[in-house]
Amino acid sequence: MTVVTVYCVFADAEEAERIGRTVVEESLAACVNILSPCRSIYRWQGAIEEAAEVPALFKTSDTVADRLIERIALLHSYDVPAIAVWPIDRLLADYGDWVEQSVLQL
Known part of the structure; x- marks a missing residue:
């Protein structure tokens, strides 16, 4: 299994905490x-928008990532939430073992 x-x-x-707690409780993320709020500038429906948003990093396995993405999207308030998987090139072996033991085994 690979950690991502x-x-x-x-x-x-509040939304980040609610969804974060849910997916950890459901074993979709370890x-x-x-993180702290950030300022986002983006194009939406033909206009340039600005908003304060709260980024979050979920640790999970590669085999569970698609299910996690689907669950976050279902619970998210945005029509098109920004959700992306970042590969992890290296990590502490014990940490990787903990992540793998904490998420669903598919």
Whole structure:
């Protein structure tokens, strides 16, 4: 099994915490790191928009990542949430073992 990070931004800290707790409880992620708010500038429906958003990093296995993405998208308030998988090139072996033991075994 390979450990990956799933990156996502949320409308606010409350949404990030609610969804983060849910997916950890469901064993789709071993943990979530909810970061400080960031300022996003993006194009949406033909206009340039700005918003304060809350990024989060979910640690999971490559085999569970698609299920995690689907679950986050289902719970997310955005029509098209930014959700991306980042591969992890190297990590502490014990940490990798912990992530793998903490998520669903498919």
